[in-house]
Amino acid sequence: MSPILSSAESSIIESPIRRIAQLLEKAGADPDIISFGGGAPSLAPPKEVVNAMISSLKKDAFKAVSYTSTKGLPSLREKIAGDLTRSGDAVEPSQIALTTGATGGLFTALEDIINPGEEIVVSDPTYVGYEGPALIDRAKIRRVPVKKENDFQLTPDLVNEAITKKTKAIIILSPDNPTGRIQKKKNVKGIADIAKDNNLWIVSDDTYKDIIYEGSHTYVHKYAPENTITACAFSKSSSLPGLRLGYVYGPKEAINGITKLSQYIMLCPNKLSQTAAESFYSVKDSYLKESVIPVYKKKREVMGEMIKKHLPICNYVKPHGAFYYFIDLCDSKLDDEEFCNRLLEERKVVAIPGKYFGNEGKGHIRLTFVSESEKRIEEGVLKIKDFMEEL
Amino acid sequence: MSPILSSAESSIIESPIRRIAQLLEKAGADPDIISFGGGAPSLAPPKEVVNAMISSLKKDAFKAVSYTSTKGLPSLREKIAGDLTRSGDAVEPSQIALTTGATGGLFTALEDIINPGEEIVVSDPTYVGYEGPALIDRAKIRRVPVKKENDFQLTPDLVNEAITKKTKAIIILSPDNPTGRIQKKKNVKGIADIAKDNNLWIVSDDTYKDIIYEGSHTYVHKYAPENTITACAFSKSSSLPGLRLGYVYGPKEAINGITKLSQYIMLCPNKLSQTAAESFYSVKDSYLKESVIPVYKKKREVMGEMIKKHLPICNYVKPHGAFYYFIDLCDSKLDDEEFCNRLLEERKVVAIPGKYFGNEGKGHIRLTFVSESEKRIEEGVLKIKDFMEEL
Numbered sequence: 001m002s003p004i005l006s007s008a009e010s011s012i013i014e015s016p017i018r019r020i021a022q023l024l025e026k027a028g029a030d031p032d033i034i035s036f037g038g039g040a041p042s043l044a045p046p047k048e049v050v051n052a053m054i055s056s057l058k059k060d061a062f063k064a065v066s067y068t069s070t071k072g073l074p075s076l077r078e079k080i081a082g083d084l085t086r087s088g089d090a091v092e093p094s095q096i097a098l099t100t101g102a103t104g105g106l107f108t109a110l111e112d113i114i115n116p117g118e119e120i121v122v123s124d125p126t127y128v129g130y131e132g133p134a135l136i137d138r139a140k141i142r143r144v145p146v147k148k149e150n151d152f153q154l155t156p157d158l159v160n161e162a163i164t165k166k167t168k169a170i171i172i173l174s175p176d177n178p179t180g181r182i183q184k185k186k187n188v189k190g191i192a193d194i195a196k197d198n199n200l201w202i203v204s205d206d207t208y209k210d211i212i213y214e215g216s217h218t219y220v221h222k223y224a225p226e227n228t229i230t231a232c233a234f235s236k237s238s239s240l241p242g243l244r245l246g247y248v249y250g251p252k253e254a255i256n257g258i259t260k261l262s263q264y265i266m267l268c269p270n271k272l273s274q275t276a277a278e279s280f281y282s283v284k285d286s287y288l289k290e291s292v293i294p295v296y297k298k299k300r301e302v303m304g305e306m307i308k309k310h311l312p313i314c315n316y317v318k319p320h321g322a323f324y325y326f327i328d329l330c331d332s333k334l335d336d337e338e339f340c341n342r343l344l345e346e347r348k349v350v351a352i353p354g355k356y357f358g359n360e361g362k363g364h365i366r367l368t369f370v371s372e373s374e375k376r377i378e379e380g381v382l383k384i385k386d387f388m389e390e391l
Numbered sequence: 392m393s394p395i396l397s398s399a400e401s402s403i404i405e406s407p408i409r410r411i412a413q414l415l416e417k418a419g420a421d422p423d424i425i426s427f428g429g430g431a432p433s434l435a436p437p438k439e440v441v442n443a444m445i446s447s448l449k450k451d452a453f454k455a456v457s458y459t460s461t462k463g464l465p466s467l468r469e470k471i472a473g474d475l476t477r478s479g480d481a482v483e484p485s486q487i488a489l490t491t492g493a494t495g496g497l498f499t500a501l502e503d504i505i506n507p508g509e510e511i512v513v514s515d516p517t518y519v520g521y522e523g524p525a526l527i528d529r530a531k532i533r534r535v536p537v538k539k540e541n542d543f544q545l546t547p548d549l550v551n552e553a554i555t556k557k558t559k560a561i562i563i564l565s566p567d568n569p570t571g572r573i574q575k576k577k578n579v580k581g582i583a584d585i586a587k588d589n590n591l592w593i594v595s596d597d598t599y600k601d602i603i604y605e606g607s608h609t610y611v612h613k614y615a616p617e618n619t620i621t622a623c624a625f626s627k628s629s630s631l632p633g634l635r636l637g638y639v640y641g642p643k644e645a646i647n648g649i650t651k652l653s654q655y656i657m658l659c660p661n662k663l664s665q666t667a668a669e670s671f672y673s674v675k676d677s678y679l680k681e682s683v684i685p686v687y688k689k690k691r692e693v694m695g696e697m698i699k700k701h702l703p704i705c706n707y708v709k710p711h712g713a714f715y716y717f718i719d720l721c722d723s724k725l726d727d728e729e730f731c732n733r734l735l736e737e738r739k740v741v742a743i744p745g746k747y748f749g750n751e752g753k754g755h756i757r758l759t760f761v762s763e764s765e766k767r768i769e770e771g772v773l774k775i776k777d778f779m780e781e782l
Binding site: 001002003005006007008009012013014015018021022025038040043044045047050053054057058061062064065066067068069070071073074100101103104107111112113114115116129132133136137138168199200201226227239240241242243244251253254257259260261263264265266267268269270271272273276 | 392393394396397398399400403404405406409412413416429431434435436438441444445448449451452453455456457458459460461462464465491492494495498502503504505506507520523524527528529559590591592617618630631632633634635642644645648650651652654655656657658659660661662663664667
């Protein structure tokens with residue numbers, strides 16, 4: 001018999017979305033399964049980015065796959081800083097560290113600032129990936145219910161109510177997963193003030209900041225630069241999810257702390273992924289404007305129309321950003337997890353149970369609208385309709 | 392002013408070797424610097440591996456950079472299991488999880504098994520990268536002095552003496568960094584018995600298991616399969632350090648725990664790196680036998696001859712594996728850190744202070760023999776000679 005595992009291991013649960021990723025990988029190329037499950041882009045990365053990787057491998061394979069510094073290539077950090085500064089959030093290259101996706105960025109950011117027993121305030125519902133790293137740190141997540149009626153906004157009032165003496169950080173995800181809501185500027189500014197007044201950290205998860213259909217992104221860091229660590233990814237905007245590259249930025253001391261931690265967690269970011277990311281900045285604007293946004297926007301319309309037409313009992317808020325419809329099943333006969341299990345088993349359609357995103361998600365399902373073709377989006381929603389009618 | 396950082400952040404120190412990596416990156420292409428510093432291979436990866444990455448990007452860029460399951464591609468895990476089983480350590484694919492290099496494997500393995508306050512037994516001197524993850528876990532490293540006179544062997548007697556009620560794990564690195572010693576079979580078996588008798592974990596760091604010039608590798612896992620988690624890397628044997636891919640294997644429950652933790656630390660391993668690793672297995676034997684071992688063995692001879700001839704006051708044990716000479720400066724006028732600082736400043740030669748590897752490393756320097764050409768190895772050692780003569 002093996003010795004016992006750690007309390008960190010036993011306290012965290014398997015990510016339900018990752019479990020589904022594994023199931024789908026096992027199912028292999030079953031073309032009948034329509035997946036509204038994961039958060040993967042459906043576009044190929046820009047050809048310039050692919051060519052940059054191929055060129056670097058052909059030109060000098062040794063250099064293409066060598067170690068870099070833990071913080072990442074200076075030339076890439078300059079490009080990121082330039083891009084952020086142009087977008088309205090002035091950042092120096094020294095304030096940036098590359099990470100293993102936004103996942104690695106969020107994990108190291110929390111390791112950097114949270115002690116055992118401290119509390120982290122998050123929306124409910126929101127992304128499933130915050131409780132895991134908090135539990136690894138032996139910290140506590142305090143969930144703040146946000147309401148559809150109020151556009152799922154995390155307001156300063158709600159945050160103020162949730163803060164205790166143990167609170168160390170507030171996580172803001174905008175655009176949000178699963179609801180697609182974009183935090184309003186006044187709420188971002190209000191929460192920035194709370195953090196400054198109470199000496200708290202804000203961890204801003206900007207994974208979807210480039211995936212906005214209406215409205216615009218407000219940088220928390222701009223309003224509380226000494227209190228904010230922002231995590232971002234190349235996975236969604238550049239369609240490079242499997243290259244596992246992201247970055248964090250914020251106060252230098254905090255970023256240096258993350259770099260120190262990263263030395264023992266990843267050693268350094270992937271060199272070839274950094275080559276890809278660096279080349280992305282030369283095509284970023286056109287790729288987003290001409291490919292990503294119009295393609296995903298169209299898919300959002302198609303799925304929205306289908307839901308309105310065929311699932312009339314379901315209630316939802318149209319997402320203004322990110323990849324998802326978050327749908328209230330409105331007293332379906334089934335619990336949302338059972339709903340999704342049977343939907344996959346009986347109709348080969350993957351949806352994610354809302355309860356995974358928090359208590360407020362119960363009775364909901366999350367449908368990714370970017371991953372499948374428009375035709376298959378239509379087919380999939382019709383299958384959900386048939387499934388619900390026969391319940 | 393920013394809020395305070397975590398105790399994990401403040402307790403760990405920056406990896407001195409990574410700091411040098413950053414310095415060298417800043418120095419850019421200064422061709423005058425001779426680096427005996429890092430642990431990077433000097434060979435390009437096999438051309439078949441490079442071509443596999445290029446082909447996958449050309450064939451279907453979307454698939455080439457997509458997410459995989461957190462454990463990693465089933466096809467790659469099968470290849471790893473087959474390779475280990477053929478090498479004498481029978482392992483199933485389900486017992487294997489891919490990680491962000493051996494660094495990510497060691498970090499998640501320790502997160503998986505260690506609680507705050509518990510103790511981990513390691514050799515002194517040994518690799519600098521164990522204290523960091525232990526401190527992030529708020530655990531304690533207990534260092535066991537191993538002696539040059541006894542070939543730096545970590546013996547069962549030494550381990551028995553170091554075990555307390557708080558001990559949870561023993562780390563074994565073989566071949567060792569910095570000493571190059573290979574653990575003798577009787578010592579491996581003896582420590583395996585101690586782990587079984589005392590219900591302890593063994594974390595076997597097999598990063599250099601394929602880089603052996605004389606003797607052979609003993610798999611700890613074979614002798615204590617329920618107690619051993621092994622971490623391994625593609626960085627050294629396949630010359631792919633910047634692709635950040637490694638793997639762990641051990642008891643299924645422990646590996647499933649690591650997979651769960653990895654969901655919140657890296658999400659999934661890099662897909663393109665997995666493509667590279669999978670193709671590596673078709674050329675592994677010939678690449679190691681015809682390229683890696685003869686090239687590095689020759690460099691080892693060249694550096695060894697130069698040291699014997701030009702640094703006669705220095706004392707060392709010839710390394711039987713890995714990349715390094717670990718040299719006793721024998722009462723040099725300078726502390727080893729000052730020695731290395733001045734050596735870089737005055738002679739542009741990078742060496743690593745022995746104290747970074749533990750108390751027993753004081754007064755030593757580590758010289759990597761694989762990274763530079765034979766000609767530059769000769770030049771570099773002559774520069775060290777001149778430096779020492781003028782002290």
